[in-house]
Amino acid sequence: MSAHASHPVDASSLWGGKESPFSVSYGKLMMWFFLVSDALTFGGLLTAYGFARHAYTGEWPASDHVFTHLPFTHAHAPLIYVALMTFILIVSSVTMVLAVEAGHRMDKKGVIKWLGLTVVGGAIFVGSQAWEWYTFLAGPDGDFWNFGPAGDNSTLWYNSLATLRDADGVAILNEHGHEQVGADGPQQYAMFFFFITGFHGFHVFSGVIINIVVLIQVIQGIYHKRGHYEMVEKAGLYWHFVDLVWVFVFTFFYLL
């Protein structure tokens, strides 16, 4: 993609001011620096998870069977729902990069179309995660509100993410043919799970808000008047970063 490649900078004037030695605008460079720091935060959280996992002496939940539900069905479908979420996020990343591409051609309609689709994809992802969390917290009896000291779900809040198994390690199924959660999984696992997927989910949420704001400004024609759509590019960097983090969260929580 040579068109994105940097434009030539005369080396003799490189540090004399007026010209970015990186050949990017201030806003884009600062977005990159922010993303590096945010990546360190996520890197720290995920390596802390790795520490806890290596240090833990008991049995850790089998990652690929952490979430086995599908909406509207009683099917036992390990990984499928999470795979769909991953796919949706990747596609929304693709529509974002297409919005940036349209912006480079000053194609306002194209930007609106692709950026709009990105917002939709992000919203679907956040909604999917909400459903996933709901299913976790509701537990095997499916009653979300039945928790607390009096309810029989009281321990499910933090103890619920390990699959129930018999002595041979085979999962015990309930009357719907579902694997059941609720064996005493390590609390640490659930804490890391909810904290890291929650932290990521909040990033997705704020990304959707940012994209909506940028979309409104695109529709108002602010960037067209300005002569370039660089703001879409900057919002896009943040959005791709959110997708990037999910790639790692997906691997470490649902695969490994």
Added chain:
Amino acid sequence: MERDDIIEYSLNTHHSEEDGRKIRKKIWQVTALLTLITAVEIFVGVKFPRYAVSDTTWLMIKFFYTILTIIKAGYIVLVFMHLGDERKNLRWAILAPYGLFILYLIFICLTEGTFVNFSWTNFL
């Protein structure tokens, strides 16, 4: 009064129709690749859960996942975020410090975690 100490400019924010076609083609190729890698990961994940395979196989699967994840991450950063098209000095100003820190962090955390596990297993 006009200030001349603030530089308001943006770089490389335009390309032609023809370049656009090339870029879009590349985007769709990368999309197909990312989807394929995810599908392979899911397939392996469903087919070979942790409790159904031996420790050696699992170790290999772990490396397999890790490599695929890094490939995916590389494509997202270098193509979607256009870092591969930026100047070399910017690319390394971002990748090198981060890579250095994170590799050290991973090494130290996993080594320590393994040792703590060893201690709890043997001395408690």
